[in-house]
Amino acid sequence: MTPVPRSERAPETPPTRLRLKDLLAEALAGLAQRPARSVLTMLGTILGVGSFVTVLGLTSTASGQISKSFDLLRDTTVTINDTPPAGTTTRTGQLDFPADTDARLHHLNGVVAGGIWWNTPLRNPALSRTPDRTDALPDDGAVTVYAASPGTLQAMQPTLQSGTLYNDFHQAHAEHVCVLGAAAAHLLGITRVDNQPAVFINDTPYTVVGVIDDSRQLTQALTGILIPSSTALREYGPPADPPAHALIRTRVGAAQLVAKQAPLALRPNQPRLLTAVPPPDPHHLRDEVGTDLSNLFLVLAALCLAVGAVGIANTTLVAVMERTPEIGLRRSLGARPRHIAAQFLTESTALGLLGGLIGTSIGVLAVIIAALWENWTAILQPASVIPAPAIGAIVGLLAGLYPALRAARTEPLDALRR
Amino acid sequence: MTTIVELRGIGKSYQTTPVVHALQPVDLTIEAGDWLAVVGPSGSGKSTLLNLLGLLDRPTQGRYVFAGVDVSTLGERERTALRGRRIGFVFQQFHLLPHRTAVENVALALLYTTPSAGQRTTAAVQALRRVGLGHRLHALPSTMSGGERQRVAIARALVGAPDLVLCDEPTGNLDSANAHAVLDVLNDLNADGVTLIVITHDPDVAARARSRVHIRDGSVTSADPRSAPSATTAKAPA
Ligand SMILES: Nc1ncnc2c1ncn2[C@@H]1O[C@H](COP(=O)(O)OP(=O)(O)OP(=O)(O)O)[C@@H](O)[C@H]1O
Ligand SMILES: [Mg+2]
Numbered sequence: 001m002t003p004v005p006r007s008e009r010a011p012e013t014p015p016t017r018l019r020l021k022d023l024l025a026e027a028l029a030g031l032a033q034r035p036a037r038s039v040l041t042m043l044g045t046i047l048g049v050g051s052f053v054t055v056l057g058l059t060s061t062a063s064g065q066i067s068k069s070f071d072l073l074r075d076t077t078v079t080i081n082d083t084p085p086a087g088t089t090t091r092t093g094q095l096d097f098p099a100d101t102d103a104r105l106h107h108l109n110g111v112v113a114g115g116i117w118w119n120t121p122l123r124n125p126a127l128s129r130t131p132d133r134t135d136a137l138p139d140d141g142a143v144t145v146y147a148a149s150p151g152t153l154q155a156m157q158p159t160l161q162s163g164t165l166y167n168d169f170h171q172a173h174a175e176h177v178c179v180l181g182a183a184a185a186h187l188l189g190i191t192r193v194d195n196q197p198a199v200f201i202n203d204t205p206y207t208v209v210g211v212i213d214d215s216r217q218l219t220q221a222l223t224g225i226l227i228p229s230s231t232a233l234r235e236y237g238p239p240a241d242p243p244a245h246a247l248i249r250t251r252v253g254a255a256q257l258v259a260k261q262a263p264l265a266l267r268p269n270q271p272r273l274l275t276a277v278p279p280p281d282p283h284h285l286r287d288e289v290g291t292d293l294s295n296l297f298l299v300l301a302a303l304c305l306a307v308g309a310v311g312i313a314n315t316t317l318v319a320v321m322e323r324t325p326e327i328g329l330r331r332s333l334g335a336r337p338r339h340i341a342a343q344f345l346t347e348s349t350a351l352g353l354l355g356g357l358i359g360t361s362i363g364v365l366a367v368i369i370a371a372l373w374e375n376w377t378a379i380l381q382p383a384s385v386i387p388a389p390a391i392g393a394i395v396g397l398l399a400g401l402y403p404a405l406r407a408a409r410t411e412p413l414d415a416l417r418r
Numbered sequence: 419m420t421t422i423v424e425l426r427g428i429g430k431s432y433q434t435t436p437v438v439h440a441l442q443p444v445d446l447t448i449e450a451g452d453w454l455a456v457v458g459p460s461g462s463g464k465s466t467l468l469n470l471l472g473l474l475d476r477p478t479q480g481r482y483v484f485a486g487v488d489v490s491t492l493g494e495r496e497r498t499a500l501r502g503r504r505i506g507f508v509f510q511q512f513h514l515l516p517h518r519t520a521v522e523n524v525a526l527a528l529l530y531t532t533p534s535a536g537q538r539t540t541a542a543v544q545a546l547r548r549v550g551l552g553h554r555l556h557a558l559p560s561t562m563s564g565g566e567r568q569r570v571a572i573a574r575a576l577v578g579a580p581d582l583v584l585c586d587e588p589t590g591n592l593d594s595a596n597a598h599a600v601l602d603v604l605n606d607l608n609a610d611g612v613t614l615i616v617i618t619h620d621p622d623v624a625a626r627a628r629s630r631v632h633i634r635d636g637s638v639t640s641a642d643p644r645s646a647p648s649a650t651t652a653k654a655p656a
Contacts, residue, residue: 013487013496013499013500013503013504014499014503015495015496015498015499016498016499016502016503016530016531017530017533018529018530019533021535022529022535025535026529029517029518325511325513326513326515329509329513329515330526330529330530331474331498331501332472332474332501332507333501333502333507333526333527333529333530333574334498334499334502334503334529334530334531335498335502335529335530336494336495336498336530337494339530413469413474413475416474416509416513
């Protein structure tokens, strides 16, 4: 008798397997059979993910609001004071800006226009339309004479009512020209400039080249008379007190850099004589508003997630114990320990994912409602919204690890004896 | 005639204090198409024997050859494969999933062996018709009588066309009318060539079987005239 090959005597029995589709169907059926419990189990995850999305959404919405309301104008304005930074040397008492300030500023990257200005050291100047002072304005200081380089006029972003601004030519030749603020022009009775009217400052005539209606910066000049800084320097000397300033308009986003570079560009050997005042950094502003409150809420959200994880772990563990006979049955039907583990792990992960999805929806809704309420634009960062449901799924997966392991270790015999 | 089960000195003892010899070494041979009743009082070791036969438990001694394969040497993966594909179980407590219909409960038996859900359902419907439940396909267990539930469990045991169906007290929880219906089904199955091993207290159930072994205090004896007392061999009639 020849030995029968084993394969003929006993046909190989292929190992049992569980397809992914069937695994998902079994897990979902397990959840759908106990809907109330499933929802209660998800509550912690819903709260955790929901508050996570809400906090991040509200933070980004609020800071978006700040950057929107943040004055674009101030954002592009740098002021340089002729005062050394606090706590260093004392003021020199003279004009520390070079004569070619306008040109030096203009060469800086990111500068649109810039120049120096100061209050001329004239005390109660006689201001009139005629040389004989008969119609002189009362010396109540209502009208101030400002020294301002042409670059300053540009940086002011003025709206001309009539005429033009004086320019580099007038500055270079220290011409006796002036630009009037609308209020000053009104007081002096000047309505048109095409007839080349003159204003007498302490009997010195200045030709009025233009009248400005309005300006974005240096609005005090609207009640004053602006003359070229070179003319002012020659006629009335350097500024006394307050000292001179430079006004610089930069391109959007360049203000911080210009503020750093300008003192060096103006006084390469003694940049410390000047103090640059950049606009407040919008990033700082945003961070300050954001951190305090949102940190607190993020901690709360993390707590909710932890509670959610414990909730899912607990429910899954209870389910494993309740369903011990089912585990035994499945083992007798050919389920391997890994199939049992996969089923419970999928159930807990699905619970977490579902909780995460619901929580994300609630969070997004909360942010939108809050934004509508405050008349803000809701801003939701994709980076915080899209991974949010995945956080729920991860919570569910981690929470299911131990119960799934317990389920897989259940001996079919013990399970069926229940 | 092929041999499905061949036990050689199979025994099981629990290493408790004192040591419990749940099953004394036993020799047993079961041919394809047989219907063996295992009869004995409570605590005598009937379930222990059935669990060993169904690969739900490992013996502490002896050799077990199932359908030509020495299963004593197999790993858990291969044992699970044999259990899932070639052995059907019917339990006294039915073990039906409460939220699933009859068809779904029966189809569950093919979940780990048959990839196609359509095939699983088709086979489940056929199995239910075979046990006379063609009209209760979509009923939930809670709406069925005990006898109907046990017939669903029998359909689940046979849907995978196993070499062996093991029943632990299949009529233990049923009144006599329902018990009769279940026994009729078992009778039909055996007539169709399904190999059955049925554990029972009930002399009526034992009487229906082709052969019987008796078990007492873990020792298999035989009141069956066709079997030798020590090495019990149940043979199918020619
Ligand atoms: N895990 C175990 N540890 C210790 N002893 C056990 C264990 N399982 C079973 N036994 C013992 O083995 C013996 C046989 O048990 P078994 O369940 O096979 O009896 P049975 O004939 O099926 O009884 P019943 O008719 O009540 O179901 C009993 O005395 C039982 O107490
Ligand atoms: Mg028993």
